[in-house]
Amino acid sequence: MSPSLTRRFEIDGPVDLGPTLRQLNEGTKRTAEGVWWATQTPIGPGSMLLRSDGKEITAEAWGEGAEWMLDKAPGVVGCNDDPTTLPRVNDLITDLSRRTPGLRMPRSERVMEALFITVLGQKIQATMAHRSARIFRAKYGEPAPGPCPIQLLPPTADIASMHYTDFHELGVERKRAEIIIRCAKRANRLEEITTMNFADAEQRLLAFPGIGPWTSGIIMQSAMGNPDAVAVGDYHIPNMVSWALAKEPRADDARMLELLEPFDGHRGRVTMLLKFGGISAPKYGPRLGLWSPAKL
Numbered sequence: 001m002s003p004s005l006t007r008r009f010e011i012d013g014p015v016d017l018g019p020t021l022r023q024l025n026e027g028t029k030r031t032a033e034g035v036w037w038a039t040q041t042p043i044g045p046g047s048m049l050l051r052s053d054g055k056e057i058t059a060e061a062w063g064e065g066a067e068w069m070l071d072k073a074p075g076v077v078g079c080n081d082d083p084t085t086l087p088r089v090n091d092l093i094t095d096l097s098r099r100t101p102g103l104r105m106p107r108s109e110r111v112m113e114a115l116f117i118t119v120l121g122q123k124i125q126a127t128m129a130h131r132s133a134r135i136f137r138a139k140y141g142e143p144a145p146g147p148c149p150i151q152l153l154p155p156t157a158d159i160a161s162m163h164y165t166d167f168h169e170l171g172v173e174r175k176r177a178e179i180i181i182r183c184a185k186r187a188n189r190l191e192e193i194t195t196m197n198f199a200d201a202e203q204r205l206l207a208f209p210g211i212g213p214w215t216s217g218i219i220m221q222s223a224m225g226n227p228d229a230v231a232v233g234d235y236h237i238p239n240m241v242s243w244a245l246a247k248e249p250r251a252d253d254a255r256m257l258e259l260l261e262p263f264d265g266h267r268g269r270v271t272m273l274l275k276f277g278g279i280s281a282p283k284y285g286p287r288l289g290l291w292s293p294a295k296l
Contacts, residue, residue: 007070016102026117038144041065047148062146078104089262096273107225109194114223132170160184179210227269239281
């Protein structure tokens with residue numbers, strides 16, 4: 001096993017590592033030792049174990065990408081995020097924020113990996129998307145460096161060389177597979193958004209065929225750490241927001257955005273707080289099957 005590198009940095013305010021990193025959707029795992037994050041960095045594969053004593057974060061990293069991961073550690077745990085600037089205009093949201101003071105918006109700067117799991121979820125429920133991702137990692141990926149218990153995605157170049165039929169055994173049809181492969185072939189253009197402001201980054205994402213407001217919103221949250229990004233086009237979020245903020249059991253995207261307007265700059269944070277707070281609209285009618293309306 002290669003030796004690890006360690007770095008420590010102070011934190012300004014509470015940081016709850018588990019829930020914060022869970023929003024990356026892939027590549028994280030909580031164990032007795034701490035919270036792991038593993039990824040294919042621009043330098044090579046890497047893994048990092050994060051621990052907090054309430055005053056500082058200790059980050060220990062392995063692999064070719066260890067230095068890169070240590071440099072990104074403050075962003076990935078949300079140290080660049082400031083939840084205290086959330087407008088106090090709604091008692092429920094203020095209470096949810098007060099009860100989860102360590103919940104931050106992470107910034108992974110791994111755009112292609114955020115895109116991979118998000119595109120998988122465009123037409124199916126999240127549990128099925130993660131199942132497909134696990135099968136994909138097990139077949140095509142590699143173990144993360146060090147003692148990390150995570151299986152990495154393959155390098156982006158490997159994904160770019162695949163054929164859409166390679167995704168069939170994952171339960172992924174041609175359309176989603178080709179979006180992933182096409183984006184992998186132009187991954188450099190995607191990864192460039194980490195050097196852009198939020199508006200320009202979103203515009204770049206939306207220029208890619210197959211990436212719509214829903215996909216872009218999720219990538220902007222997890223890869224870019226944008227607290228204002230909203231996944232427009234989601235099946236559940238408009239109803240969750242309308243029920244929480246207006247006691248309306250059903251809403252469309254326009255109504256959701258209208259209700260979120262007072263939280264400008266933190267609209268994505270509001271939806272995150274509602275999800276972690278277990279808020280949901282009343283459920284009417286039959287339960288959805290494994291397939292739900294398409295999201296782009």
